Amino acid sequence: MSKTLLMKGNEALAEAAIIAGCRHYFAYPITPQNEIPAYLSRRMPEVGGTFLQAESELAAISMVLGAAAGGVRTMTSSSSPGMALKQEGISYIAGSELPCVLVNVMRGGPGLGAIAGAQGDYFQATRGGGNGDYRTIVLAPGSAQELADFTIDAFDLADEYRIPVLILADGYIGQMSEPVVLPEPTGKTFKKPWALTGAKGRSKNIIASMKLIPDTALEEHNLHLQEKYDLISENVRRIETYHTDDAEWLIVAYGTAARIARKAVDRLRAEGVKAGLFRPLSLWPFPDRELYELARNAGKVLTVEMSLGQLVEDVKLSVNGAVEVDLYGRAGGAVPALDDIIERIKSYERENHTHVQAS
Amino acid sequence: MTEELIIAGFGGQGVLLTGRLLCVAAMRLGKQVSHIPSYGAEMRGGTANCSVVISDEDIASPVIERPSIVIALNGPSVAKFEPRLRPGGLLIWNSSLVKQAPTRSDLVLVSLDAADRSLSEGTERAANMAAIGALLKLKPDIVPMEAVEAALDEVISARNRKHNPVNLRILHAGYEITKTINAA
Amino acid sequence: MSAKTIPMYKRPEGLTDVRTHYCAGCGHGIVHKLIAEALEELEVLDRTILIAPVGCAVLAYNYIEVDGLEAAHGRAPAVATGLKRALPDRMVISYQGDGDLLAIGTGETIHAANRGEDITVIFVNNAVYGMTGGQMAPTTLEGQKTLTSPYGRNPADVGFPIRACEVLDTLESPVYIERTSVHNPASVRKTKKAILKALKYQKDGLGYSFVEILSMCPTNWGVEPVTGAEWVKDAMMPWFTLKKFRDRPEEKKEEKQAS
Numbered sequence: 187m188s189k190t191l192l193m194k195g196n197e198a199l200a201e202a203a204i205i206a207g208c209r210h211y212f213a214y215p216i217t218p219q220n221e222i223p224a225y226l227s228r229r230m231p232e233v234g235g236t237f238l239q240a241e242s243e244l245a246a247i248s249m250v251l252g253a254a255a256g257g258v259r260t261m262t263s264s265s266s267p268g269m270a271l272k273q274e275g276i277s278y279i280a281g282s283e284l285p286c287v288l289v290n291v292m293r294g295g296p297g298l299g300a301i302a303g304a305q306g307d308y309f310q311a312t313r314g315g316g317n318g319d320y321r322t323i324v325l326a327p328g329s330a331q332e333l334a335d336f337t338i339d340a341f342d343l344a345d346e347y348r349i350p351v352l353i354l355a356d357g358y359i360g361q362m363s364e365p366v367v368l369p370e371p372t373g374k375t376f377k378k379p380w381a382l383t384g385a386k387g388r389s390k391n392i393i394a395s396m397k398l399i400p401d402t403a404l405e406e407h408n409l410h411l412q413e414k415y416d417l418i419s420e421n422v423r424r425i426e427t428y429h430t431d432d433a434e435w436l437i438v439a440y441g442t443a444a445r446i447a448r449k450a451v452d453r454l455r456a457e458g459v460k461a462g463l464f465r466p467l468s469l470w471p472f473p474d475r476e477l478y479e480l481a482r483n484a485g486k487v488l489t490v491e492m493s494l495g496q497l498v499e500d501v502k503l504s505v506n507g508a509v510e511v512d513l514y515g516r517a518g519g520a521v522p523a524l525d526d527i528i529e530r531i532k533s534y535e536r537e538n539h540t541h542v543q544a545s
Numbered sequence: 546m547t548e549e550l551i552i553a554g555f556g557g558q559g560v561l562l563t564g565r566l567l568c569v570a571a572m573r574l575g576k577q578v579s580h581i582p583s584y585g586a587e588m589r590g591g592t593a594n595c596s597v598v599i600s601d602e603d604i605a606s607p608v609i610e611r612p613s614i615v616i617a618l619n620g621p622s623v624a625k626f627e628p629r630l631r632p633g634g635l636l637i638w639n640s641s642l643v644k645q646a647p648t649r650s651d652l653v654l655v656s657l658d659a660a661d662r663s664l665s666e667g668t669e670r671a672a673n674m675a676a677i678g679a680l681l682k683l684k685p686d687i688v689p690m691e692a693v694e695a696a697l698d699e700v701i702s703a704r705n706r707k708h709n710p711v712n713l714r715i716l717h718a719g720y721e722i723t724k725t726i727n728a729a
Numbered sequence: 730m731s732a733k734t735i736p737m738y739k740r741p742e743g744l745t746d747v748r749t750h751y752c753a754g755c756g757h758g759i760v761h762k763l764i765a766e767a768l769e770e771l772e773v774l775d776r777t778i779l780i781a782p783v784g785c786a787v788l789a790y791n792y793i794e795v796d797g798l799e800a801a802h803g804r805a806p807a808v809a810t811g812l813k814r815a816l817p818d819r820m821v822i823s824y825q826g827d828g829d830l831l832a833i834g835t836g837e838t839i840h841a842a843n844r845g846e847d848i849t850v851i852f853v854n855n856a857v858y859g860m861t862g863g864q865m866a867p868t869t870l871e872g873q874k875t876l877t878s879p880y881g882r883n884p885a886d887v888g889f890p891i892r893a894c895e896v897l898d899t900l901e902s903p904v905y906i907e908r909t910s911v912h913n914p915a916s917v918r919k920t921k922k923a924i925l926k927a928l929k930y931q932k933d934g935l936g937y938s939f940v941e942i943l944s945m946c947p948t949n950w951g952v953e954p955v956t957g958a959e960w961v962k963d964a965m966m967p968w969f970t971l972k973k974f975r976d977r978p979e980e981k982k983e984e985k986q987a988s
Binding site for chain 3: 188210212237238240241242244245246248249251252253254255256257258260272275278282369377382383384386387388391394396415478545
Binding site: 191192198361362363364365428442446448450521523524 | 580
């Protein structure tokens with residue numbers, strides 16, 4: 187096993203990309219993800235790869251499209267305002283069914299906002315983000331170790347399904363240094379007969395999102411994409427649960443919010459309140475069935491997020507009215523306070539509510 | 546044991562390195578650690594700081610609202626973080642540079658002429674080492690001195706490793722000075 | 730095939746045998762044919778990728794027998810950059826119109842050229858947006874009426890038409906920059922030479938080359954095809970001078986050997 191290192195989350199992710207075989211990285215500087223391009227600007231030349239600081243986010247994501255079309259593993263990273271700019275290219279990549287890995291180390295918005303960590307891009311990440319009817323796989327790491335591990339996973343998923351895979355981390359996860367054991371490569375390989383390598387010994391390949399002829403071509407393409415998304419929805423459901431078996435309170439959270447929620451579960455249990463944590467590791471596809479079952483068993487659900495009502499929408503869609511769902515959200519770089527989570531649940535317990543007010 | 550530390554000072558005082566040194570020392574002993582810097586534009590004025598959590602348990606948030614320990618290497622850091630310390634917390638402050646001494650009566654206040662200690666060894670840059678020495682003396686359950694000594698070579702870049710003998714002397718000087726203060 | 734029936738002129742191998750969607754008198758078809766001929770002559774049809782722009786030439790990959798890739802509006806040079814960096818021994822062509830290259834993609838145009846990416850940019854300048862129905866382009870001439878400059882382009886309001894070659898000629902990296910035209914047979918032959926040279930330089934790994942081609946859009950200019958060809962000469966060429974701005978393969982070869 188590799189040695190445990192104290193690594194910054196952003197750097198753990200960058201090294202994991204190298205381990206996963208990514209040799210083409212294109213990006214534009216923005217805080218709080220700057221350690222990723224800085225790290226890869228040193229590492230890529232060492233491994234014979236390409237690091238290129240693009241002239242814009244639009245250019246960076248377009249370079250990713252070009253490299254992906256060439257059949258190589260490629261990645262870009264950014265933070266919230268930059269990610270908004272990348273949506274053009276992400277939509278084209280989704281429509282063209284190209285594999286790539288995207289990283290959003292989120293900061294507070296809207297607009298320029300501020301550089302402290304936040305989770306305000308949940309809707310953008312999980313609903314496609316750009317124009318058209320498409321999805322990207324969204325993975326939500328909660329530690330420097332997971333930033334590395336999920337990156338390895340992301341490259342395989344991207345190649346397996348020919349889809350952009352987004353790693354959605356808040357700024358704290360990216361900026362924090364923690365013990366990390368660098369992952370091993372999976373060794374999986376994927377054939378890419380569709381790649382644009384020149385039409386030597388085969389008929390020409392064309393990669394385009396535009397479908398004009400016949401009139402039904404675009405709907406057929408969308409239906410094909412939807413079939414793929416349905417398949418992914420069955421196959422890529424990632425969750426972590428903590429003390430959910432006998433939980434009477436289910437807290438739902440991801441990223442930094444989930445770390446704090448987990449601590450709240452410990453504290454609440456120490457005080458006799460049976461709390462549990464449901465942590466989606468894939469935000470799209472969202473593990474709705476799993477959440478439904480556990481929420482129904484628990485009876486009471488509190489969503490904790492570093493945004494003001496985004497994750498909670500998926501939670502409500504998942505439980506589908508079976509139980510009521512409360513929200514504790516912080517925004518603009520604030521993190522949920524441990525004591526506030528505990529007090530919120532205890533105050534309901536004190537008042538012996540039979541149900542929770544919908545937020 | 547869970548300690549939540551904020552280490553603060555001017556850029557160039559080795560604030561981030563101080564945090565990493567403590568983290569690596571604790572990590573090698575199997576403890577949970579997290580380290581997060583203040584980042585971006587904030588670095589270019591007033592204070593640079595990092596938040597360090599060292600614990601026997603999983604760490605929830607790396608972000609510290611009410612620290613249990615503050616190491617303040619300059620005046621603005623005392624002004625900024627003294628009010629945020631939780632009651633009973635420890636404030637180690639660099640009396641060589643700080644003009645306004647901290648005043649809270651519900652804290653353990655330890656003044657340390659850290660910059661002078663560093664200068665007496667011929668460098669301006671190792672006040673942080675004196676502060677770590679003091680911390681180790683006052684809070685022995687975080688990490689023992691030997692663990693920090695062992696971590697020095699891992700944390701200090703190859704380019705600067707030649708300064709480690711000096712770093713070690715200042716580290717020990719901080720540890721001894723604190724002993725005197727406690728005795729007094 | 731007997732000696733007597735050897736054709737003087739034939740469809741190049743690299744040009745697909747399909748009906749064109751371009752309008753009568755449009756220049757794109759001519760430029761497509763020249764690219765196909767050049768790729769055939771250089772024997773690189775089976776290792777070339779053509780990047781089509783957003784604009785009338787969005788379906789360019791349907792006409793040339795090479796791998797084809799679509800880019801978002803203006804991003805073709807960035808897409809070409811990513812592809813070429815992934816596959817440095819393949820030929821990558823970025824085919825672009827005036828709105829694509831000089832309006833929404835100005836940044837990509839300048840930076841790909843400035844990096845000296847080893848790609849070939851073919852720029853078809855017809856002074857108007859074609860696909861969207863005839864709006865003002867960055868190269869629309871002073872006084873020229875379009876759908877969105879109904880009183881004629883007023884430089885005091887929207888600036889003068891931008892000269893791409895002259896802008897790019899301020900950069901150090903490009904190896905070859907030339908402006909040609911396809912308004913008459915002699916010009917077409919010159920354009921063929923320019924495209925061939927640009928692609929040859931890429932085949933030799935000499936870096937960024939740029940060919941601007943003045944072309945006709947009679948449909949959106951509201952004129953007959955013949956008049957369109959005359960308009961290129963009478964209206965466009967006085968502003969967009971036909972000229973070889975840059976041609977320094979020897980210098981690039983030396984740089985390449987030195988590095």
